[in-house]
Amino acid sequence: MPSPKKVKKLNRAAAEAIFERFHEIEPEPKGELDYVNxxxxxxxxxxxxxxxxxxxxxxxxxxxxxxxxxxxxxxxxxxxxxxxxxxxxxxxxxxxxxxxxxxxxxxxxxxxxxxxxxxxxxxxxxxxxxxxxxxxxYFKQPTIAVDTHLFRVGNRTGLAPGKTPLEVELALTKQVPERFMLHAHHWLILHGRYICKARKPECWRCPIREWCLFEPKTPLPGG
Structure with missing residues (x-):
């Protein structure tokens, strides 16, 4: 993963608001891999x-x-x-x-x-x-798995800036309210996969744009 540019870090109040919003939208996010055990x-x-x-x-x-x-x-x-x-x-x-x-x-x-x-x-x-x-x-432990999507979202939004996946993971463990830890990595991965995309984030439909530090925000297509 390339080292991200230095960005400002969101405060805890903004971080909590972000996860409150994710929870409102999808209280029980699921991974997209199929498995039986x-x-x-x-x-x-x-x-x-x-x-x-x-x-x-x-x-x-x-x-x-x-x-x-x-x-x-x-x-x-x-x-x-x-x-x-x-x-x-x-x-x-x-x-x-x-x-x-x-x-x-x-x-x-x-x-x-x-x-x-x-x-x-x-x-x-x-x-x-x-x-x-x-x-x-599977074991319902409050871990955070940092893939390319989560690494990008953590840095781009200011939620958990870090130069390595481990730095982002450790920063998130401090930023995510305990009650949201179990689902945090699912929310962030799905957000990065479908909205905060690598080439062109869809800021115009982002549910957490009011707290995100990424600039300039992308406009509505054709707008």
Whole structure:
């Protein structure tokens, strides 16, 4: 991720107002990856790196029918996993990681997905962001997973300026009111994906524009 330009940081009152607004609009935001259990969620998130959720969902439909557990995934083998996910970017390396993490879950965790970051990050292909997604979505822990969308929104709005994903994550843990922590990363990711877009943010329809520090705001198309 490129280092962002230095921006002013929003105060806590503005940050709270932003999450109040997100909550009013969508009280229970959901992720867009399809999964059936903790294992398939973990695999889906690993596969989603540098790929769209829609593309991952298309590839994993058959994969998860055949292998909804670590044992079934290992039984498939690397070659068949590779064939099933070949429409996803970086599929060869991802297939090897999915096979390896499945075997490690069997060897070290009795075939279960661990519910702590350290154990998750020890798995092949799993970094801090992936671990945070699994902990948040499946285990309902108040973690914040910083992807490119959230990194952009945190910096562009002034909500959580930072030069690295970790800086943005740590800044957000201080900015987000505790009662909104569970859903914070979903709200921000979806906001970045559909409104605060990379090339041209749609400020004219942004629900948090009154607090956002981004300038100049983009006008209504054709307006």
């Amino acid at each position: 903790a294992f398939t969620l973990l695999v889906a998130v690993v596969l989603s790196a540098q790929a769209t959720d829609a593309g991952v969902n298309k590839a994993t439909k058959r994969l998860f029918e055949l292998a909804p557990s670590p044992a079934a995934m290992v039984a498939l083998g690397v070659d068949q996993i590779t064939e099933l996910i070949k429409t996803i970017g970086l599929y060869r390396g991802k297939a090897k990681n999915v096979f390896a993490l499945s075997q490690m879950l069997i060897d070290l965790h009795g075939g279960e997905v661990p519910d702590n970051r350290e154990a998750l990050e020890a798995l092949p292909g799993v970094g801090r962001k992936t671990a945070n997604v699994v902990l948040n979505i």
